[in-house]
Amino acid sequence: MADERKREDAPGREDAPKRAAEPRRERPAGGMGRRAFYLRMVASSIIRRRSRMLVALLAVAIGATVLSGLVTIYYDIPRQMGQEFRSYGANFILVPSGGGGSLSAAEAERAREYFPAGSVVGIAPYRYQTAKINEQPFMVAGTDLAEARKTSPYWFVSGDWPESAGQALIGQEVADTIRLLPGSVFTLTGAAPDGKSFSRDFHVSGVMQTGGTEEAFIFVSLGDFDGLMGEGAFDVVECSVLAAEAELSAAAGRIAADMPGVAPRLVRRVTQSEGTVLAKLQSLVYLVTVVVLLLTMICVATTMMAVVAERRKEIGLKKTLGAANSGIVSEFLGEGVFLGGLGGLLGGGLGFVFAQMVSSRVFYRSIALRPALILVTLIVSVLVTGLACLLPIRGATEVDPAIVLRGE
């Protein structure tokens, strides 16, 4: 029978090495490690197919950029908007508590310690007393004018803020009543709380408009005020603090507990509206961020699907060569993780630039770099790309290796 034919029948076979009859060889230990070759394959796929991979990398990087930028803005909104809200005046005040409480300069200074470091924009103490100009009564306020300028940046001053003793900032209503202009001199007369009379000339350094009750006041430095009225406790201390309502409430609780003579209060109309606007703005950015994340996932998944689909034959070939499904998945996943990492790193950096541009154009302020956000962007990017790879690959591993033989 034909099937009885042995290979020895072949001409020249007697001297030929019996290759197929050799025992199966194990690879020498000096061979390249599997991991090293795996990395070589992944790197080759990315580097030598760079035009294809560039499309996928762009999809990942653009998604990561928008994501990183929006999250940076999301976390920076309270700081940005908080500074914006500080333009509308103090959001926290200290007053003497009822029943004989008093508010000293030391207590006003101590209050600074109860707020988060670096969050205090300004703390302006005020003393009020009535005095007369040309026998007309006016309210005189003594304050730390440099701090008042910080806590009340919305005051519109025609002329200059007082810079030396003997200068006063008067409200528009006062100026209209007694016809004073910047540079005018007026004489302030009256009696101090201890009954001692005073009379002193002041130069009008500037006229101030606020649209509020402050326009009926005359503001002088604390030194000048104490010189006229004698030293005494503050009537109110206005604080402008970059902090959320909850933080201010917590600080108020601690101050009330530590300083029994002092009653801390939040300026509700400011803190509440600030909180409401911030919450709405953050919700909006959060929503946009989630939508962008979903769109990024879809975009990356679609790109990766296209990448995997065009390599269907390669997958079939690898299966024909004996690759297990898990091996093929790990190869594509390796490429996805590399793309996700590189795209995430690029996106993290570009996202900061994007956030910086938005911040400087919308809030006119620079934004702080948060290295943790770049790390988070990197991780999210790797996860999203990995996930986006997994879905199409799982389907692709079902490829029948016979398609390679059929040439399909």
Place this chain on the structure above:
Amino acid sequence: MSLLELRGVSKTYGNVRALWDIDLTVEEGQWIAIMGPSGSGKTTMMNIVGCMDRPSQGEVRLGGVNISQESGKNLTAIRRDKIGLIFQQFHLINYLTALENVMVAQYYHSLPDEKEALLALERVGLKERAKHLPSQLSGGEQQRVCIARALINYPMLILADEPTGNLDEANEKVVLGILRQLHQEGSAIIVVTHDPEVAEEAQRTVVLEHGRIARIIENDKWNKWNSVENSAANNEENGKGGAADA
């Protein structure tokens, strides 16, 4: 013990019978050619022998082990360890160099070994082209890389599907020369081909028609060309449905 035994192998796809009661035995070191018109069942037979498909009926034994009903995972392992595949369209991975394409087969088998892969390329005359990408190689060179890849894990059986189908005459001679050398070294080879010149190189040619073995031709070059007519009509008379013992 024969290297490969097909006993009563049939394969049906729905109502279509692609292979019908095939009996074939291939001994170690034999070179078999399979010929036949399109739709005769050559590819189906290659898929079954190459562990890429299972028969609907019958038994396939490779190295004495019945692989007819093995799971897909086990068939992958058998294909990886025991079979070397050569394709008409070469099927090299386009982003890997010639050397890396050979090493891929090592990687899925056991451990990649660059020196051994380089020796395999040297054997097919491509040592100098080892660092070239497939796009930088001619068709003949790509086919030689494909052969080096098929050999690298010392397979029991080399399956070649139209190995010269996409090559010019010069490259066809080179590739046939390599296959001849492999055969002389003891490799068992099954070649599917349309080309009578390629089939002449084999010890026997199995001709398939309508899913059955129509005849087996003993190559004269090896054994003074015996032709064993084994028509379907005779087989039906014997109640064997076209099967033939090769």
